[in-house]
Amino acid sequence: MSALQIxxxxxxxxxxxxxxxxxxxxxxxxxAVLVDNESGVLARVIGLFSGRGYNIDSLTVAEVDHQGHRxxxxxxxxxxxxxxxxxKAQLGxxxxxxxxxxxxVEGQAVERExxxxxxxxxxxxxxxxxxxxxxxRAKVVDTSLESFVFEITGTSEKVxxxxxxxxxxxxxxxARTGVAALxxxxx
Amino acid sequence: MTKMTGARMVVQALKDQGVExxxxxxxxxxxPIYDEIFQQSDIQHILVRHEQAAVHAAEGYARSTxxxxxxxxTSGPGATNAVTGLTDALMDSIPLVVLSGQVPTFMIGNDxxxxxxTVGITRxxxxxxxxxxxxxxxxxxIHQAFHVARSGxxxxxxxxxxxxxxxxxxxxxxxxxxxxxxxxxxxxxDAEAIxxxxxxxxxxxxxxxxxxxxxxxxxxxxxxxxxxFISATGFPVTSTLMGLGAYPASGEAWLGMLGMHGLYxxxxxxxxxxxxxxxxxxFDDRITGRVQDFSPKSQKVHIDIDPSSINKVIPVEVPxxxxxxxVLEQALNLWKAxxxxxxxxxxxxxxxxxxxxxxxxxxxxxxxxxxxxPQYALQRLEALTKGMDRYVSTEVGxxxxxxxxxLGFEDPNRWLTSGGLGTMGYxxxxxxxxxxAHRDALVINVAGExxxxxxxxxxxxxxxxxxxxxxxxxxxxxxxxxxxxQQLLHGERYSQSWSEALPDFVKLAEAFGAKGIQCKDPADLxxxxxxxxxxxxxxxxxxxxxxxxxxxxxxxxxxAHNKMLLGDAVATNAIQGKGAALV
Numbered sequence: 001m002s003a004l005q006i007x008x009x010x011x012x013x014x015x016x017x018x019x020x021x022x023x024x025x026x027x028x029x030x031x032a033v034l035v036d037n038e039s040g041v042l043a044r045v046i047g048l049f050s051g052r053g054y055n056i057d058s059l060t061v062a063e064v065d066h067q068g069h070r071x072x073x074x075x076x077x078x079x080x081x082x083x084x085x086x087x088k089a090q091l092g093x094x095x096x097x098x099x100x101x102x103x104x105v106e107g108q109a110v111e112r113e114x115x116x117x118x119x120x121x122x123x124x125x126x127x128x129x130x131x132x133x134x135x136x137r138a139k140v141v142d143t144s145l146e147s148f149v150f151e152i153t154g155t156s157e158k159v160x161x162x163x164x165x166x167x168x169x170x171x172x173x174x175a176r177t178g179v180a181a182l183x184x185x186x187x
Numbered sequence: 188m189t190k191m192t193g194a195r196m197v198v199q200a201l202k203d204q205g206v207e208x209x210x211x212x213x214x215x216x217x218x219p220i221y222d223e224i225f226q227q228s229d230i231q232h233i234l235v236r237h238e239q240a241a242v243h244a245a246e247g248y249a250r251s252t253x254x255x256x257x258x259x260x261t262s263g264p265g266a267t268n269a270v271t272g273l274t275d276a277l278m279d280s281i282p283l284v285v286l287s288g289q290v291p292t293f294m295i296g297n298d299x300x301x302x303x304x305t306v307g308i309t310r311x312x313x314x315x316x317x318x319x320x321x322x323x324x325x326x327x328x329i330h331q332a333f334h335v336a337r338s339g340x341x342x343x344x345x346x347x348x349x350x351x352x353x354x355x356x357x358x359x360x361x362x363x364x365x366x367x368x369x370x371x372x373x374x375x376x377d378a379e380a381i382x383x384x385x386x387x388x389x390x391x392x393x394x395x396x397x398x399x400x401x402x403x404x405x406x407x408x409x410x411x412x413x414x415x416f417i418s419a420t421g422f423p424v425t426s427t428l429m430g431l432g433a434y435p436a437s438g439e440a441w442l443g444m445l446g447m448h449g450l451y452x453x454x455x456x457x458x459x460x461x462x463x464x465x466x467x468x469x470f471d472d473r474i475t476g477r478v479q480d481f482s483p484k485s486q487k488v489h490i491d492i493d494p495s496s497i498n499k500v501i502p503v504e505v506p507x508x509x510x511x512x513x514v515l516e517q518a519l520n521l522w523k524a525x526x527x528x529x530x531x532x533x534x535x536x537x538x539x540x541x542x543x544x545x546x547x548x549x550x551x552x553x554x555x556x557x558x559x560x561p562q563y564a565l566q567r568l569e570a571l572t573k574g575m576d577r578y579v580s581t582e583v584g585x586x587x588x589x590x591x592x593x594l595g596f597e598d599p600n601r602w603l604t605s606g607g608l609g610t611m612g613y614x615x616x617x618x619x620x621x622x623x624a625h626r627d628a629l630v631i632n633v634a635g636e637x638x639x640x641x642x643x644x645x646x647x648x649x650x651x652x653x654x655x656x657x658x659x660x661x662x663x664x665x666x667x668x669x670x671x672x673q674q675l676l677h678g679e680r681y682s683q684s685w686s687e688a689l690p691d692f693v694k695l696a697e698a699f700g701a702k703g704i705q706c707k708d709p710a711d712l713x714x715x716x717x718x719x720x721x722x723x724x725x726x727x728x729x730x731x732x733x734x735x736x737x738x739x740x741x742x743x744x745x746x747a748h749n750k751m752l753l754g755d756a757v758a759t760n761a762i763q764g765k766g767a768a769l770v
Contacts, residue, residue: 022502036368039318040306040307040310043307043310044310045312047310051311066548080496082502085498086495086498086499087493089493089495089497089499090495092494092495093339093340093372093493093494093495094315095314095315095335095368095370096315098369
């Protein structure tokens with residue numbers, strides 16, 4: 001099957017980039033969706049994912065332009081290339097959606113997540129927890145004689161790694177923000 | 188800027204949007220709007236007997252005129268009853284604006300009387316919806332609603348208006364000054380992709396146009412361009428259920444409808460073609476059959492205004508995102524400019540092949556002199572109404588497929604049927620909507636008795652507003668399509684698929700003050716149909732037909748196009764294996 005070489009941007013939602021469209025390989029993509037900050041817009045986006053059976057690995061949303069009433073939704077999702085293209089097209093045609101960017105294919109992007117980890121313990125475990133936090137450049141944001149709350153910022157993998165290490169040291173609770181992402185460079 | 192109440196604003200905005208008719212049903216949460224409707228005469232209100240019918244009637248109005256249909260319902264049950272109609276319109280891309288009343292803003296969330304989370308419930312079954320909490324936003328939102336409903340791929344929208352917002356006053360925004368937002372879907376196609384399409388057309392040996400509802404939605408100009416393109420190239424054309432009438436059934440290049448109950452020649456041509464040009468259709472599962480075996484030898488062009496339709500089901504070589512009318516015009520101009528080339532030798536052989544398939548005569552059926560065959564009833568209806576100013580709606584089931592096979596449509600917007608959602612109960616109210624728009628036309632609803640009973644209360648509407656809709660009921664005392672599938676799939680165990688305790692349709696018509704006609708003898712059929720056509724008023728035509736007739740040809744679910752079941756080939760348990768799990 002000959003893939004048509006449409007100039008990039010000429011037909012923005014056409015599903016044709018150059019990988020095999022019908023591949024079964026699951027891909028992980030980070031999408032940035034710029035929406036009107038109107039009531040129900042998040043429910044609309046989430047409803048689209050649940051209604052059509054798409055995955056949400058992580059989702060964050062906050063207003064990024066107060067005057068323009070714009071919010072940015074960052075969604076991390078997994079699916080085959082065909083499903084990923086469908087997700088982008090389905091998002092793109094929603095009325096309050098201004099722009100859909102696939103940060104995974106549109107050049108390089110930085111992804112960060114913030115997490116708070118509560119670790120309770122005394123003695124050697126407590127010292128070890130503090131030492132590990134230092135290695136991961138996590139900050140102590142609360143402390144008592146039996147506990148710490150650490151703040152860590154980094155990729156999801158880095159947060160996972162720290163949480164795994166903290167578990168035997170008395171990790172009692174973890175709160176994560178989900179992924180925020182921006183493309184690298186000036187544009 | 189003029190200040191006015193929210194209720195008056197609604198009426199003013201509808202007028203400014205060119206609305207002439209609203210289908211609706213009053214209730215507590217829309218009383219202020221109904222009070223305004225009472226005090227004016229520009230907009231006609233058609234009082235339906237159930238809110239579902241209001242939305243279907245608005246669909247019938249929209250489909251038969253190309254305008255936006257409009258419905259007005261109250262909060263709670265009024266809105267929930269509208270859900271089926273909204274979903275139907277979303278699946279078939281019918282532009283609608285539905286206005287619903289809501290409990291006052293200060294009571295929202297309190298489980299107030301007749302409160303429902305209408306925007307929550309209708310979010311997945313509308314193109315977009317709004318809850319208006321401030322009268323100052325109301326007129327602007329209504330104008331936006333019309334813009335969204337008719338732009339891009341058309342669809343239904345809903346505006347939920349709390350009662351206090353209807354009472355409060357604010358400045359009215361005119362349509363011209365309304366923010367139609369950033370929502371401006373692309374209508375022109377990518378020039379490079381169109382060039383590739385024309386290249387494919389120039390060399391194709393076995394091309395086919397596969398057209399759909401998008402041609403109708405794009406407007407009469409699109410149908411005109413399609414006809415010009417087809418007559419200039421000599422390519423064969425087939426259409427989905429939704430696209431019937433875009434190309435005339437009497438046209439030389441017409442292969443008939445394709446799909447599960449489509450014509451043999453249309454499906455075989457789709458299977459064997461080398462270039463497929465999909466114009467405003469969406470590769471629905473009723474069309475493709477088994478996706479892996481769908482038209483394996485072809486290069487495919489897909490013209491669609493909705494980017495999410497591209498590569499959703501069938502991957503295509505040449506996707507063109509844009510409005511059918513615009514893209515066809517671009518392509519036609521380019522094809523002419525490049526010298527009007529087609530592969531004449533290839534086409535000649537291709538048409539010879541098609542002629543062979545046509546000889547199969549896939550719509551043949553065993554006639555009868557004692558009992559009316561449903562196919563015969565439709566052939567007679569077609570013969571006796573041909574050339575009339577005619578609109579046909581249908582319910583859903585066997586009769587719908589037979590109507591699509593045996594009735595011919597020469598123009599777009601003449602055929603109103605529930606394709607995507609398959610809503611039994613659609614046809615009667617849709618016929619009312621079409622008749623409201625075309626008072627002097629012959630509007631026929633081809634129905635099955637079971638579907639028809641689902642919205643039979645609309646006889647009251649037809650009588651009240653003097654709408655002479657003809658209800659042509661093919662009565663087999665069965666849920667025919669269900670019965671057919673039980674025969675093919677479930678060992679002839681006819682679970683719950685017969686209609687017992689049916690009303691006497693003639694007496695039922697008379698009870699409403701309409702005319703009832705019953706016909707059971709093929710010899711009487713022509714006279715009975717003429718009597719129906721000539722009667723100036725609503726008619727219920729109870730046509731007693733063969734009870735166990737199967738609708739053929741048929742592609743069993745899970746099979747490819749070239750595995751069609753023809754006339755007498757049908758055996759029990761014809762659907763097996765993985766196909767049995769499909770709908």
